Amino acid sequence: xxxxxxxxxxxxxxxxxxxxxxxxxxxxxxxxxxxxxxxxxxxxxxxxxxxxxxxxxxxxxxxxxxxxxxxxxxxxxxxxxxxxxxxxxxxxxxxxxxxxxxxxxxxxxxxxxxxxxxxxxxxxxxxxxxxxxxxxxxxxxxxxxxxxxxxxxxxxxxxxxxxxxxxxxxxxxxxxxxxxxxxxxxxxxxxxxxxxxxxxxxxxxxxxxxxxxxxxxxxxxxxxxxxxxxxxxxxxxxxxxxxxxxxxxxxxxxxxxxxxxxxxxxxxxxxxxxxxxxxxxxxxxxxxxxxxxxxxxxxxxxxxxxxxxxxxxxxxxxxxxxxxxxxxxxxxxxxxxxxxxxxxxxxxxxxxxxxxxxxxxxxxxxxxxxxxxxxxxxxxxxxxxxxxxxxxxxxxxxxxxxxxxxxxxxxxxxxxxxxxxxxxxxxxxxxxxxxxxxxxxxxxxxxxxxxxxxxxxxxxxxxxxxxxxxxxxxxxxxxxxxxxxxxxxxxxxxxxxxxxxxxxxxxxxxxxxxxxxxxxxxxxxxxxxxxxxxxxxxxxxxxxxxxxxxxxxxxxxxxxxxxxxxxxxxxxxxxxxxxxxxxxxxxxxxxxxxxxxxxxxxxxxxxxxxxxxxxxxxxxxxxxxxxxxxxxxxxxxxxxxxxxxxxxxxxxxx
Numbered sequence: 001x002x003x004x005x006x007x008x009x010x011x012x013x014x015x016x017x018x019x020x021x022x023x024x025x026x027x028x029x030x031x032x033x034x035x036x037x038x039x040x041x042x043x044x045x046x047x048x049x050x051x052x053x054x055x056x057x058x059x060x061x062x063x064x065x066x067x068x069x070x071x072x073x074x075x076x077x078x079x080x081x082x083x084x085x086x087x088x089x090x091x092x093x094x095x096x097x098x099x100x101x102x103x104x105x106x107x108x109x110x111x112x113x114x115x116x117x118x119x120x121x122x123x124x125x126x127x128x129x130x131x132x133x134x135x136x137x138x139x140x141x142x143x144x145x146x147x148x149x150x151x152x153x154x155x156x157x158x159x160x161x162x163x164x165x166x167x168x169x170x171x172x173x174x175x176x177x178x179x180x181x182x183x184x185x186x187x188x189x190x191x192x193x194x195x196x197x198x199x200x201x202x203x204x205x206x207x208x209x210x211x212x213x214x215x216x217x218x219x220x221x222x223x224x225x226x227x228x229x230x231x232x233x234x235x236x237x238x239x240x241x242x243x244x245x246x247x248x249x250x251x252x253x254x255x256x257x258x259x260x261x262x263x264x265x266x267x268x269x270x271x272x273x274x275x276x277x278x279x280x281x282x283x284x285x286x287x288x289x290x291x292x293x294x295x296x297x298x299x300x301x302x303x304x305x306x307x308x309x310x311x312x313x314x315x316x317x318x319x320x321x322x323x324x325x326x327x328x329x330x331x332x333x334x335x336x337x338x339x340x341x342x343x344x345x346x347x348x349x350x351x352x353x354x355x356x357x358x359x360x361x362x363x364x365x366x367x368x369x370x371x372x373x374x375x376x377x378x379x380x381x382x383x384x385x386x387x388x389x390x391x392x393x394x395x396x397x398x399x400x401x402x403x404x405x406x407x408x409x410x411x412x413x414x415x416x417x418x419x420x421x422x423x424x425x426x427x428x429x430x431x432x433x434x435x436x437x438x439x440x441x442x443x444x445x446x447x448x449x450x451x452x453x454x455x456x457x458x459x460x461x462x463x464x465x466x467x468x469x470x471x472x473x474x475x476x477x478x479x480x481x482x483x484x485x486x487x488x489x490x491x492x493x494x495x496x497x498x499x500x501x502x503x504x505x506x507x508x509x510x511x512x513x514x515x516x517x518x519x520x521x522x523x524x525x526x527x528x529x530x531x532x533x534x535x536x537x538x539x540x541x542x543x544x545x546x547x548x549x550x551x552x553x554x555x556x557x558x559x560x561x562x563x564x565x566x567x568x569x570x571x572x573x574x575x576x577x578x579x580x581x582x583x584x585x586x587x588x589x590x591x592x593x594x595x596x597x598x599x600x601x602x603x604x605x606x607x608x609x610x611x612x613x614x615x616x617x618x619x620x621x622x623x624x625x626x627x628x629x630x631x632x633x634x635x636x637x638x639x640x641x642x643x644x645x646x647x648x649x650x651x652x653x654x
Contacts, residue, residue: 029081030170031081031083031084031164032084032172033160034084034086034174035175036060037089037176037178038060038088038089039178042143043058043061045058046058064127064130071114071123071127075120075124075518076518080118083116084114085114086110086112086153086156086160087113088110088111090110090111091109091144092111106156107152107153113130114126115160115164116164117164149189150183150224151189154228157200157205158203161200171203172207173206173207173208174208175208175210177211178211178219180211180223181223193227208229209228276294276389277426278394280292280294280368280425282367282370282405284404285370290401291393291396292393292394294457296389296390302510303513325339340353347652361430362428363431364431365424366426367422369422369423370421371419372419373412373420374417379435384458385460385461388456388457388458388459390454391456393405412436419435423457432459432460433459433460433462434457434459436455437457437458439454439456488552489552492548493545508533512529512530602624603620603628608628612648612651617644618644622643
């Protein structure tokens with residue numbers, strides 16, 4: 001049979017799971033429909049300013065560019081999600097094959113620019129042409145002279161979601177407008193729009209508003225949109241969480257580009273929540289449980305090949321892989337029932353039945369059990385072995401979990417305490433000792449939430465995970481003047497607000513991969529290499545810290561000269577030099593002879609066996625290992641790691 005360590009049998013259940021698999025979080029399909037107003041004020045470019053960051057795009061143009069950028073992102077990162085663009089207030093009308101030439105058009109002055117569907121390359125090309133071609137832009141985006149019923153617009157969106165994404169667990173409607181009161185003198189139209197908005201929420205659609213403020217007038221939500229936009233969770237627990245409070249209105253008159261502002265707001269809502277586990281029991285005491293969900297908020301992104309393609313036929317086809325185990329001696333197909341799992345121990349293979357493996361791995365039902373509490377200061381920084389899991393309450397299994405969770409979070413945060421927990425993520429997962437760390441809500445300068453408030457589950461290392469410290473016999477401490485000079489250098493090189501903002505540094509290799517993939521899919525010219533924001537700004541560093549670095553270098557030379565003066569002999573020799581200890585010349589003995597060989601310390605079999613049993617063979621010197629191996633008639637050449645392996649192999653084989 002082939003060596004079982006070279007491959008892993010495919011599993012079909014929980015029996016193959018030994019630890020939390022961070023790639024197995026539950027994915028949620030997302031459908032986003034942009035609803036963009038087309039009016040004279042939305043098509044008007046902002047007034048010119050002296051600011052270099054000021055934008056020149058009209059609000060409608062900026063919103064379309066935002067939709068185009070999000071569609072480019074989704075077509076690669078979320079290929080199963082849907083996107084669509086609906087314009088309202090246009091002179092032309094179009095919806096599902098109907099246009100203004102139809103006898104009875106269902107939704108007048110509503111133009112379905114891109115139907116709600118999985119974005120294809122043709123959709124991206126069409127939207128790109130509209131965004132970049134000014135003639136096509138002016139030809140299509142002609143505002144109508146009549147008021148458009150918002151109830152009709154919302155009912156049109158309802159029809160789109162019902163027909164195109166009926167079973168999606170996440171459905172969102174993004175409204176971009178600068179009109180805070182579209183029905184100022186019509187109470188009946190306002191009431192009708194509120195009813196249509198309620199119908200959307202009953203359907204499970206979450207409405208998000210992206211207001212655009214006039215330079216001379218603020219956007220007032222209270223006039224109309226407070227009855228349209230609800231700040232509550234939809235019925236589906238897996239849907240993206242709504243914003244906490246109102247989205248900051250994007251301004252067309254300040255020094256911030258409208259396009260950048262809209263992109264920033266929408267990117268914060270474009271990512272749906274992903275659950276690592278759902279409705280897990282958090283046990284605060286015997287018989288006192290609440291249910292929580294675990295989310296992965298930080299996960300390394302890498303380019304992934306989603307499928308293999310067979311190109312030898314008439315057209316490209318997706319290939320399906322099949323794995324078959326075969327015996328190495330007879331090439332016979334090995335059935336799954338013939339396979340047993342084994343572990344190596346003492347040079348032998350110890351076989352286990354599936355029942356025995358399941359029994360060995362079973363440490364109880366999945367849960368998070370609080371064992372006790374410790375001061376927050378006792379959690380060292382190096383204890384973070386794996387990414388932390390963000391916990392949030394769930395009312396599915398235990399009513400009142402949210403209230404108990406909030407009380408626990410507030411008490412831990414105010415007392416500066418952490419909980420020590422016993423954590424089993426799912427069936428057959430290995431138990432983990434984890435810290436329950438309270439996290440406060442973090443907001444940026446605009447009041448937008450950057451990190452939610454909640455509890456973090458941080459896996460702690462076991463004793464087996466901690467490596468031994470290196471043997472440091474003599475530690476030379478830098479003198480205080482040198483430390484003071486280095487402190488000045490560090491202060492000049494601090495990041496803004498002394499905090500690392502990961503949102504400013506995209507992965508250069510990942511972004512370059514996506515740009516190449518996008519160019520090939522859309523049949524565009526290959527782009528130039530994107531800016532790598534992770535490259536240090538050497539000129540700025542030299543300008544800020546260069547003089548301090550030179551001062552540190554001069555101080556280092558002065559301190560080194562003083563150290564040499566204090567620790568040197570008259571003839572220039574240095575105390576403790578390896579040359580004086582390791583090799584002695586003949587002149588030192590006064591007989592004029594050549595160099596004499598230093599005597600090597602030898603170790604008998606008993607001492608080497610004790611070193612093997614205590615796992616300290618690697619701490620022996622190369623000379624001792626080589627002398628012992630040569631005494632046994634074994635090869636004593638090679639690096640230290642090879643010599644250690646030979647000694648360990650000698651005792652393992654006996």
